Amino acid sequence: MGKNAYYAKIAEVVKKHSGINIEEDKFYLFDSRLETLMQDYGLKTIENLSEKLLANDNPKMIAGLIEAMTTHESLFFRDIKVFDQFKSEVLPKLITDKSETKQLKVWSAACSSGQEIYSVMIQMMENANLRDFKYEVVASDISEKIIAKAKQGEYTQFEVQRGMPISYLMKYFDNVGEIWKIQENIKAPITFKQHNLIGNAASIGSDFDVVFMRNVLIYFDKSTKVMVLNNVHKSMRKGGFICVGTAENVFGCESLFEPVPNTTCWFKSI
Missing domain, CATH: 1.10.155 (Chemotaxis Receptor Methyltransferase Cher; domain 1)
Incomplete structure (x- = not known):
């Protein structure tokens, strides 16, 4: 052989x-x-x-x-256009949709070492219209080792220099020696979980308002991709939003998601 x-x-x-x-x-x-x-x-x-x-x-x-x-490449505010669209197109809709409950459920699927979910949290904290909102946030990855690093929330100078604006670094991190630690008020709402995207969708939670699942689908073949998107859809509320990678799409699941106008990677749960 x-x-x-x-x-x-x-x-x-x-x-x-x-x-x-x-x-x-x-x-x-x-x-x-x-x-x-x-x-x-x-x-x-x-x-x-x-x-x-x-x-x-x-x-x-x-x-x-x-x-x-498994590839664990990650950086803060990766693909900044995605975060700009989250701020300008998605968050205003969520604020309107959730004006009564003032609660947001967010899931970072395949969160890697945590840079994505901390970037999301910072962007939400910066929005004055969300000051009265409560967050229920889940960050998951298939790797227990990388989840442990994400939960720790500690980054080197090199890691924070990759995408984190200096104003946010000074506002939301504490400098301890050569390490930058994310502050507890950013970490507190987040539950970190080991989760396999091809596994039981119910185990991660339900009725999510926002799902970030970027640069994951590119590693799956077509049938696995459709299965994963179906699993994620089951965990979202109708009208919730999902963000995929810049090189990804929801082909094969058009009956589940529709594009969000004026965005490139954002889709709405049908």
């Missing part, structure tokens, strides 16, 4: 447990990303790892595999 056949078997395990679709032209990633996992289990070759994964359903090993093959 050639090396690519072993790669293909590992890719099948990754897809089964995470939905992530690793095609043949990306098989080269396995060699570098799985080196630590192989060392942890005393395995010398990719062939050994493939055989071990198929021989027994070891949750810890599978979790390590998914962790290794």
Whole structure:
């Protein structure tokens, strides 16, 4: 059996447990990303790892595999146009829709190391029309390790320099040595959860007003993408808003979502 056949078997395990679709032209990633996992289990070759994964359903090993093959790139206010549209087109509608209850439910799906959800929280805190609102916020990711970092809310100078305006940095972070810590009033409304987007939709919550699920769908094939969008739709209220990545869309789920006018990545739950 050639090396690519072993790669293909590992890719099948990754897809089964995470939905992530690793095609043949990306098989080269396995060699570098799985080196630590192989060392942890005393395995010398990719062939050994493939055989071990198929021989027994070891949750810890599978979790390590998914962790290794998941991309965690994130920065504050990533794709600033998305946040500008959130401010100008989405938030005014939400303020009107929720004027009686004055409660907003927000979900950052695949939140990575937390920069996205903290950016969202800061933008909402900056809106004077939301001062009387209460927030119920969930931030989730498939990786327990990255969720722990997000929950900690501590960032290096390099990390905060990637997107965080200096005025917000001084207002919403505390400087402790070489680390910048997000303030508790920003963290307090957020519940961090380990969650698999191809898993049980009900486990994350329901009736969300806003869902950020950016730069996730690009890793799924068409059928998995449709399944994930269906799962997310079940967790949203009718008329809620979802934001996807700049290179993503909701094709195949047009009966569930409609584009928000004057935006590029925002859709409304039907």
